Protein backbone atom coordinates (compact mmCIF):
# COMPACT_ATOMS: atom_id res chain seq x y z
CA UNK A 1 0.00 0.00 0.00
CA UNK A 2 1.01 3.58 -0.50
CA UNK A 3 2.64 4.86 2.71
CA UNK A 4 2.25 8.56 2.02
CA UNK A 5 0.39 9.68 5.15
CA UNK A 6 -0.23 13.22 4.00
CA UNK A 7 -1.78 12.10 0.69
CA UNK A 8 -4.05 9.68 2.55
CA UNK A 9 -5.01 12.36 5.07
CA UNK A 10 -5.99 14.69 2.21
CA UNK A 11 -8.09 12.13 0.41
CA UNK A 12 -9.88 10.13 3.09
CA UNK A 13 -13.05 12.18 3.46
CA UNK A 14 -15.32 9.33 2.72
CA UNK A 15 -13.44 6.81 4.86
CA UNK A 16 -14.05 9.22 7.76
CA UNK A 17 -17.66 9.70 6.77
CA UNK A 18 -18.30 5.96 6.53
CA UNK A 19 -16.50 5.16 9.77
CA UNK A 20 -18.56 7.82 11.54
CA UNK A 21 -21.79 6.47 10.09
CA UNK A 22 -20.86 2.87 11.01
CA UNK A 23 -19.92 3.82 14.57
CA UNK A 24 -23.21 5.67 14.97
CA UNK A 25 -25.13 2.69 13.60
CA UNK A 26 -23.47 0.03 15.74
CA UNK A 27 -22.11 1.59 18.89
CA UNK A 28 -25.33 0.76 20.77
CA UNK A 29 -24.34 -2.91 20.37
CA UNK A 30 -20.98 -2.40 22.07
CA UNK A 31 -20.71 -2.89 25.82
CA UNK A 32 -18.71 -0.05 27.33
CA UNK A 33 -17.20 -0.27 30.80
CA UNK A 34 -14.89 1.76 32.97
CA UNK A 35 -11.26 1.93 31.81
CA UNK A 36 -11.69 0.02 28.55
CA UNK A 37 -8.77 -0.95 26.33
CA UNK A 38 -9.40 -0.28 22.65
CA UNK A 39 -7.47 -1.22 19.51
CA UNK A 40 -7.87 0.04 15.94
CA UNK A 41 -6.35 -2.48 13.52
CA UNK A 42 -4.97 -0.97 10.31
CA UNK A 43 -5.14 2.55 11.70
CA UNK A 44 -2.75 3.89 9.05
CA UNK A 45 -1.96 7.59 9.32
CA UNK A 46 -4.61 8.03 11.98
CA UNK A 47 -7.32 10.19 10.42
CA UNK A 48 -10.13 7.77 11.15
CA UNK A 49 -8.77 6.66 14.54
CA UNK A 50 -7.99 10.13 15.85
CA UNK A 51 -10.64 12.28 14.19
CA UNK A 52 -13.57 9.86 14.18
CA UNK A 53 -13.07 6.99 16.63
CA UNK A 54 -11.28 8.81 19.46
CA UNK A 55 -13.92 11.55 19.89
CA UNK A 56 -16.65 8.90 20.00
CA UNK A 57 -15.02 6.84 22.76
CA UNK A 58 -16.45 7.23 26.28
CA UNK A 59 -14.28 9.70 28.20
CA UNK A 60 -13.32 7.05 30.75
CA UNK A 61 -11.52 4.73 28.32
CA UNK A 62 -8.06 3.66 29.44
CA UNK A 63 -6.11 3.13 26.24
CA UNK A 64 -6.46 3.35 22.47
CA UNK A 65 -3.83 1.42 20.50
CA UNK A 66 -3.38 2.33 16.85
CA UNK A 67 -1.93 -0.77 15.17
CA UNK A 68 -0.63 -0.93 11.62
CA UNK A 69 1.86 -2.86 9.54
CA UNK A 70 3.41 0.44 8.40
CA UNK A 71 5.63 2.17 10.95
CA UNK A 72 5.85 5.12 8.55
CA UNK A 73 2.10 5.70 8.69
CA UNK A 74 2.11 5.26 12.47
CA UNK A 75 4.88 7.88 12.78
CA UNK A 76 2.65 10.25 10.84
CA UNK A 77 -0.25 9.49 13.21
CA UNK A 78 1.94 9.93 16.31
CA UNK A 79 2.78 13.46 15.24
CA UNK A 80 -0.89 14.37 15.23
CA UNK A 81 -1.96 13.50 18.75
CA UNK A 82 -0.64 14.20 22.22
CA UNK A 83 -3.27 12.28 24.19
CA UNK A 84 -1.24 10.05 26.55
CA UNK A 85 -3.85 7.33 26.40
CA UNK A 86 -3.17 6.83 22.68
CA UNK A 87 -0.39 4.34 21.84
CA UNK A 88 1.04 3.14 18.57
CA UNK A 89 2.07 -0.38 17.66
CA UNK A 90 3.65 -1.62 14.48
CA UNK A 91 2.30 -5.10 13.83
CA UNK A 92 1.22 -7.30 10.96
CA UNK A 93 -2.22 -8.49 11.96
CA UNK A 94 -1.74 -11.67 9.90
CA UNK A 95 1.49 -12.70 11.62
CA UNK A 96 1.86 -16.11 13.25
CA UNK A 97 2.07 -14.72 16.75
CA UNK A 98 0.62 -11.78 18.61
CA UNK A 99 2.44 -9.92 21.38
CA UNK A 100 1.87 -11.73 24.69
CA UNK A 101 0.74 -8.56 26.41
CA UNK A 102 -2.10 -8.22 23.89
CA UNK A 103 -3.57 -11.67 24.51
CA UNK A 104 -7.16 -11.22 25.78
CA UNK A 105 -6.27 -7.62 26.48
CA UNK A 106 -8.80 -5.51 24.56
CA UNK A 107 -12.42 -4.76 25.41
CA UNK A 108 -13.07 -3.40 21.89
CA UNK A 109 -11.29 -3.99 18.61
CA UNK A 110 -12.16 -1.87 15.59
CA UNK A 111 -10.88 -2.14 12.06
CA UNK A 112 -11.88 0.00 9.12
CA UNK A 113 -10.91 -0.98 5.56
CA UNK A 114 -7.87 -2.98 6.58
CA UNK A 115 -8.89 -6.62 6.33
CA UNK A 116 -9.69 -6.37 2.63
CA UNK A 117 -5.95 -5.70 2.20
CA UNK A 118 -5.01 -8.98 3.88
CA UNK A 119 -5.48 -10.91 0.67
CA UNK A 120 -3.98 -14.40 1.18
CA UNK A 121 -6.48 -16.98 2.45
CA UNK A 122 -4.18 -18.18 5.26
CA UNK A 123 -3.15 -14.63 6.16
CA UNK A 124 -6.77 -13.54 6.31
CA UNK A 125 -7.67 -16.49 8.58
CA UNK A 126 -4.72 -15.71 10.85
CA UNK A 127 -5.73 -12.04 11.01
CA UNK A 128 -9.22 -13.02 12.16
CA UNK A 129 -7.79 -15.45 14.72
CA UNK A 130 -5.33 -12.85 16.02
CA UNK A 131 -8.09 -10.29 16.43
CA UNK A 132 -10.17 -12.79 18.33
CA UNK A 133 -7.21 -13.85 20.51
CA UNK A 134 -6.56 -10.24 21.53
CA UNK A 135 -10.13 -9.82 22.72
CA UNK A 136 -11.11 -10.13 26.36
CA UNK A 137 -13.98 -12.45 27.24
CA UNK A 138 -17.08 -10.29 26.85
CA UNK A 139 -15.23 -7.93 24.50
CA UNK A 140 -16.48 -6.92 21.10
CA UNK A 141 -15.22 -6.43 17.56
CA UNK A 142 -16.53 -4.02 14.96
CA UNK A 143 -15.01 -4.15 11.54
CA UNK A 144 -15.75 -2.97 8.06
CA UNK A 145 -14.25 -4.14 4.80
CA UNK A 146 -14.70 -3.44 1.14
CA UNK A 147 -16.29 -6.64 -0.03
CA UNK A 148 -16.59 -5.88 -3.72
CA UNK A 149 -16.40 -2.96 -6.07
CA UNK A 150 -16.46 -2.52 -9.84
CA UNK A 151 -13.12 -0.77 -9.42
CA UNK A 152 -11.55 -4.20 -8.73
CA UNK A 153 -13.05 -5.54 -12.00
CA UNK A 154 -11.69 -2.50 -13.75
CA UNK A 155 -8.17 -3.14 -12.39
CA UNK A 156 -8.36 -6.84 -13.23
CA UNK A 157 -9.41 -6.06 -16.79
CA UNK A 158 -6.64 -3.50 -17.15
CA UNK A 159 -4.12 -6.12 -15.99
CA UNK A 160 -5.29 -8.45 -18.79
CA UNK A 161 -4.84 -5.83 -21.49
CA UNK A 162 -1.52 -5.60 -23.37
CA UNK A 163 -1.36 -1.87 -22.74
CA UNK A 164 -1.41 -2.09 -18.94
CA UNK A 165 -0.10 -5.56 -18.10
CA UNK A 166 3.42 -4.33 -17.35
CA UNK A 167 2.06 -1.97 -14.72
CA UNK A 168 -0.25 -4.53 -13.15
CA UNK A 169 2.03 -7.24 -11.71
CA UNK A 170 0.67 -6.85 -8.21
CA UNK A 171 -2.99 -6.43 -9.08
CA UNK A 172 -3.97 -9.45 -6.95
CA UNK A 173 -2.58 -7.73 -3.88
CA UNK A 174 -5.10 -4.95 -4.38
CA UNK A 175 -8.25 -7.03 -4.72
CA UNK A 176 -10.31 -7.82 -1.64
CA UNK A 177 -10.33 -11.59 -0.99
CA UNK A 178 -14.13 -11.30 -0.72
CA UNK A 179 -14.62 -9.72 -4.14
CA UNK A 180 -15.35 -12.89 -6.12
CA UNK A 181 -17.39 -14.64 -3.44
CA UNK A 182 -21.17 -14.96 -3.58
CA UNK A 183 -21.39 -15.47 0.17
CA UNK A 184 -18.87 -12.93 1.40
CA UNK A 185 -20.82 -12.14 4.58
CA UNK A 186 -20.91 -15.82 5.57
CA UNK A 187 -17.21 -16.26 4.72
CA UNK A 188 -16.31 -13.25 6.80
CA UNK A 189 -18.24 -14.55 9.78
CA UNK A 190 -17.01 -18.17 9.55
CA UNK A 191 -13.70 -17.80 11.48
CA UNK A 192 -15.71 -16.42 14.39
CA UNK A 193 -18.30 -19.17 14.53
CA UNK A 194 -17.46 -20.03 18.11
CA UNK A 195 -18.39 -16.51 19.13
CA UNK A 196 -21.83 -15.05 19.67
CA UNK A 197 -22.66 -12.95 16.65
CA UNK A 198 -24.63 -9.92 17.76
CA UNK A 199 -25.17 -8.34 14.42
CA UNK A 200 -24.18 -8.79 10.82
CA UNK A 201 -25.03 -6.39 8.08
CA UNK A 202 -24.17 -5.57 4.53
CA UNK A 203 -24.23 -1.87 3.92
CA UNK A 204 -23.68 0.35 0.94
CA UNK A 205 -23.47 3.81 2.45
CA UNK A 206 -24.79 6.57 0.22
CA UNK A 207 -21.70 8.68 -0.24
CA UNK A 208 -21.55 9.55 -3.91
CA UNK A 209 -22.10 13.21 -2.99
CA UNK A 210 -18.59 13.47 -1.62
CA UNK A 211 -16.74 11.56 -4.28
CA UNK A 212 -16.03 14.39 -6.74
CA UNK A 213 -14.34 16.38 -3.96
CA UNK A 214 -11.69 13.73 -3.44
CA UNK A 215 -8.31 14.34 -5.10
CA UNK A 216 -8.09 10.58 -5.65
CA UNK A 217 -10.99 10.71 -8.05
CA UNK A 218 -9.51 13.73 -9.77
CA UNK A 219 -6.41 11.63 -10.40
CA UNK A 220 -8.44 8.68 -11.65
CA UNK A 221 -11.71 10.15 -12.93
CA UNK A 222 -12.69 6.97 -14.78
CA UNK A 223 -13.20 5.20 -11.46
CA UNK A 224 -15.72 7.74 -10.20
CA UNK A 225 -18.74 6.33 -11.97
CA UNK A 226 -18.03 2.81 -10.65
CA UNK A 227 -17.61 3.70 -7.04
CA UNK A 228 -21.27 4.08 -6.12
CA UNK A 229 -21.90 0.34 -6.41
CA UNK A 230 -19.17 -0.55 -3.94
CA UNK A 231 -20.35 -3.10 -1.38
CA UNK A 232 -19.16 -2.85 2.20
CA UNK A 233 -19.52 -5.41 4.91
CA UNK A 234 -19.64 -4.54 8.56
CA UNK A 235 -19.52 -7.12 11.28
CA UNK A 236 -20.09 -6.75 15.00
CA UNK A 237 -19.21 -9.68 17.23
CA UNK A 238 -19.08 -10.32 20.93
CA UNK A 239 -16.79 -12.80 22.59
CA UNK A 240 -18.57 -15.20 24.97
Ligand SMILES: C[S@@+](CC[C@H](N)C(=O)[O-])C[C@H]1O[C@@H](n2cnc3c(N)ncnc32)[C@H](O)[C@@H]1O
Pocket residue numbers: 001012015016019041042043044045047048067068069070073091092093094111112113114117118
Ligand atom coordinates in the same frame (compact mmCIF):
# COMPACT_ATOMS: atom_id res chain seq x y z
C1 LIG B 1 -7.16 1.70 3.52
S1 LIG B 1 -6.12 1.89 4.90
C2 LIG B 1 -7.32 2.18 6.19
C3 LIG B 1 -6.82 3.17 7.18
C4 LIG B 1 -7.86 3.60 8.20
N1 LIG B 1 -8.30 2.47 9.01
C5 LIG B 1 -9.06 4.22 7.53
O1 LIG B 1 -10.18 3.75 7.74
O2 LIG B 1 -8.88 5.21 6.82
C6 LIG B 1 -5.61 0.23 5.26
C7 LIG B 1 -4.55 0.16 6.34
O3 LIG B 1 -4.35 -1.20 6.68
C8 LIG B 1 -2.97 -1.39 6.90
N2 LIG B 1 -2.66 -2.81 6.72
C9 LIG B 1 -2.68 -3.53 5.58
N3 LIG B 1 -2.33 -4.80 5.82
C10 LIG B 1 -2.11 -4.89 7.16
C11 LIG B 1 -1.69 -5.95 8.01
N4 LIG B 1 -1.43 -7.18 7.53
N5 LIG B 1 -1.56 -5.70 9.34
C12 LIG B 1 -1.80 -4.45 9.83
N6 LIG B 1 -2.18 -3.41 9.06
C13 LIG B 1 -2.32 -3.62 7.75
C14 LIG B 1 -2.30 -0.50 5.86
O4 LIG B 1 -0.94 -0.22 6.18
C15 LIG B 1 -3.20 0.71 5.89
O5 LIG B 1 -2.76 1.67 6.81
